[in-house]
Amino acid sequence: MKAQANYSAIVADDHELLRHGIANILEEQGNIRVVAHASDGLSAVALTKRHQPDLLTLDIAMPFAQGISVLVEVKRWSPDTRVAVFSGITSSALLRELQDAGADGIFTKRGAISEFEQAIPILLEGGKIVSSDAAEIIAKGTETAALTKRERQIISKIASGLTTKAIAKRLGISPKTVENHRSSIMSKLGVQSMAELLAYAVREGLFDVQSQL
Incomplete structure (x- = not known):
């Protein structure tokens, strides 16, 4: 942990509107600076490797590399980066796989913004968060x-x-x-x-x- 609460973040999503929306949420916390945006999986890995941010928000369905592969590579090159994953795919198997791959936060794109906002400081302090709707999907999935x-x-x-x-x-x-x-x-x-x-x-x-x- 840093001596002062002054954190850096990268936002990765292939939709510009969502990237800027998440970046605004992060910067509204007052102690987070978004240092880069990524619109595809390869850029997400390269930028994370370069900047070593405290937090990466990651869309799991981007061009050039799937989210789980990106997550694994990010953890390899920047092990201290906390990764909050966003999924538009409500697949119990996929969400469980993200858990197993080491995602620090798991959120669905249909979830409440307030739940993500409340999770940000917990993630930065080393906690793990699964949003309520993601947890429900994981619990129900068996096939x-x-x-x-x-x-x-x-x-x-x-x-x-x-x-x-x-x-x-x-x-x-x-x-x-x-x-x-x-x-x-x-x-x-x-x-x-x-x-x-x-x-x-x-x-x-x-x-x-x-x-x-």
Whole structure:
């Protein structure tokens, strides 16, 4: 902790209006200076690495790198930076994954502004916060927890439009293994068609991101 309460922050979101809105909320605290804005995942990592801010607010669905990858890289390059994640995707699996990846704060974009405002000093002092609506989503979610890591990789690539052969090549496994995983996924989730499987993937935000860090 710093001797004086004089904190720096970076705001990362691909929507300019939201970036400025969050920046205003932070600076209204009176002891926080927003040193940079990032509009994509790669910029968020690069700017955090450069500035080593006390706080990063991070949208998990930005171009060029998905939020969890950004979170991991930020924690790698700037371990003392507190990361408050904002999600527009109300997926219990995704929110649990963010918790496991080390997010210090988890908020949904539909949540109350006042809840985030009240959480800011707690985050800066080393606490962890999960907003009330995010906590409710996490508590209710059970389906995706039954999927293995490989099955989640398969469903994300199916949802992204890859063929069985393309998925097999991407993951270094046989097309038959991909088909077996797909059957297992559908059985676990109780879905009967690809349309139902894709609808589930949309709801849970399970999409493969082409650009990697």
